[in-house]
Amino acid sequence: MNKIEHLGIAVKDLTASNTLFQQLLGVANYKTEEVATEGVRTSFFKTGESKIELLEAMTRDSPIAKFIEKRGEGLHHVAFEVADIQAEIKRLKDEGFTVLSETPKRGADNKWVVFLHPKTTNGVLIELCQEIETETE
Numbered sequence: 167m168n169k170i171e172h173l174g175i176a177v178k179d180l181t182a183s184n185t186l187f188q189q190l191l192g193v194a195n196y197k198t199e200e201v202a203t204e205g206v207r208t209s210f211f212k213t214g215e216s217k218i219e220l221l222e223a224m225t226r227d228s229p230i231a232k233f234i235e236k237r238g239e240g241l242h243h244v245a246f247e248v249a250d251i252q253a254e255i256k257r258l259k260d261e262g263f264t265v266l267s268e269t270p271k272r273g274a275d276n277k278w279v280v281f282l283h284p285k286t287t288n289g290v291l292i293e294l295c296q297e298i299e300t301e302t303e
């Protein structure tokens with residue numbers, strides 16, 4: 167795994183948290199993006215080599231809505247950048263981790279993503295992500 171790509175933080179009110187994190191980090195967010203498949207609205211901030219991803223639920227059955235209901239706002243996941251997500255899925259399954267999907271999904275900020283169940287990773291939800299390569303002629 168190359169580096170921590172982002173930390174995902176579950177928030178109730180994206181607009182209010184955007185203001186808070188802008189004050190905290192001293193920079194504005196560089197994008198807002200909805201990911202309907204996850205039922206989330208995201209906001210990204212750059213912090214050196216890594217990023218902060220704020221996540222607000224768009225639906226009541228979104229993982230973020232469930233998380234906030236059970237645990238309140240806060241750190242939701244740690245995302246690692248990988249060079250070959252399919253190879254990492256196989257490697258981690260062989261190591262005994264519970265990978266939540268065989269096939270990566272399209273996430274936010276131009277990434278293929280997959281998650282490891284927190285029950286197999288000391289209670290921390292882990293995301294793997296790989297940049298989606300754009301076709302060039």
Ligand SMILES: CC[C@@H](C(=O)O)C(=O)SCCNC(=O)CCNC(=O)[C@H](O)C(C)(C)COP(=O)(O)OP(=O)(O)OC[C@H]1O[C@@H](n2cnc3c(N)ncnc32)[C@H](O)[C@@H]1OP(=O)(O)O
Binds near residue numbers: 275291
């Ligand atoms: C925007 C796209 C992408 C990106 O590009 O960056 C994202 O970041 S999307 C982020 C939102 N999507 C996800 O989180 C998808 C992966 N998560 C899941 O599939 C589920 O949330 C889960 C982890 C499998 C749990 O789902 P489920 O079993 O249906 O929910 P429960 O609420 O019943 O939780 C069971 C159990 O797990 C604990 N839990 C849930 N979420 C987390 C978490 N983020 N970190 C740590 N632990 C978590 C939950 O508290 C329950 O524990 P117990 O109460 O002790 O049983």
Ligand SMILES: [Co+2]
Binds near residue numbers: 219243
């Ligand atoms: Co994420």
